[in-house]
Amino acid sequence: MDNLTLLTLGTTLLGCALVIAGLHSYARGRAQRAELMQRLSSAGSIETYGRRRRFDQVDRRLRTTGLGRRLERKLAATGLELTPGEYFVYGLVAVTAVWSVAAAVFAPFFGPVAAVIALWAANGFLDWQRAKRTERFLNQLPELARIVANATQAGLALRTAISIAAEELEAPAGEELSRVADRLAVGDSVEEAMEELATRLPSRELLVLVSTLVLSNRAGGHIVDSLRNLTRTLEARKETRREVRTQLSQISATAYAVPAIGIGALLLLDAVMPGALERMTGAYLGQSAVLVALGLYTLGFVFIRRLSKIDV
Structure with missing residues (x-):
């Protein structure tokens, strides 16, 4: 009986010691994790340009969602100095402000309609920024191909040539190639790094350049002649794109003039007959007519934009 008591007491003391050691190890691990997160947060809260990031808590939670990851990739392609959390908060404030202004200026019915339009415009703004940055990158492709050649x-090796091009070229080509060089520095292959670049800034010209570099690096061929021929082709395509964009500038202006005319007509109607919009949207028939009109204006805008979109 004494032996059993001693065994039980010893087992209990050993279990308590193990529990205390486990709790101590758990507490130390949590403290180290909190210190690491604080250090990373402090390091990540300062941009390359010295600007301190805002809404860190929102940004960290948003990055764990699918929406946050998609937003992060799109923001990376636009070159904007915004985190997903900042963009989300700013967009939410803008949508709320547009809702309030539209409800006060027109009628309460137009508040949610304007909010939906504001959400679409916010996404369109990112697409426009990415397209503009892609266009600037495409204008630098001839010089990029010339430097690599x-x-x-x-x-020099292709990895070294890409690093030299990243140092020589201005933004956005310099920034994008710096990302590619960083990926290569941590052990990624040329194919993976260049394909990520082509995914971030999609264009046929960049895809041709990426395919040329990847195939030449994989097969070990001589790429100087190919890059020089590609440089001349890219120069010609750049001039062609500039001419096409100039010819279609009037059509692009028409696409934005169509919805502006509709909004101007609503403002004129409310100015001539104060309270007309509120009375009109007070009935289901009036609300349906407004929604149909907005749908037709949107359809016209999209249709005209499609007509003016010519890939060269």
């Missing part, structure tokens, strides 16, 4: 002809 010269560096390769001098006997």
Whole structure:
């Protein structure tokens, strides 16, 4: 009986010691994790340009969702100095402000309609920024191909040529190639790094350049002649795109003039007959007519934009 008591007491003391050691290890791990998160948060809260990031809590929670990850990729392609959390908060404030202004200026019915339009405009703004940055990148492609061709002809490896091009070129090509060089520095292959670049800034010209570099790197071929021919082709395509964009500028202006005319007509109607919009949207028939009109204006805008979109 004494032996059993001693065994039970010893087992109890050992269990308590293990529990205390486990709790101590758990507490130390949590403290180290909190310190690491604080350090990373402090390091990540300062941008390259010295601007301190805002809404860190919102940003961290948003990045764990699918929406946050998609938003992060889109923001990375636009080159904007915004985190997903900042964009989300700013967009929410803008949508709320547009809702309030539309409900006060027109009628309460137009509040949620304007909010939906504001959400669409916010996404369209990111697409426009990405398209503009992609266009600037495409204008730098001839110089990029020329630098890589010269560096390769001098006997440098493709990885080194990409790093030299990242240092020589201005933004956005310099920034994008710096990301590619960073990926290569941590052990990623040229194919993976360049394909990520093509996914971030989709264009046929960039896809051709990426395919040329990847195939030449994989097969070990000489890429100087191919890059020089590609440089001349890219120069010609750049001039062609500029001419096409100039010819279609009037059509693009018409696409934005169509919805502006509709909004102006609503403002004129409310100015001539004060309270007309509120009375009109007070009935289901009036609300249906407004929604149909907005749908037709949207359809006209999209249709005209499609007509003016010519891929060269």
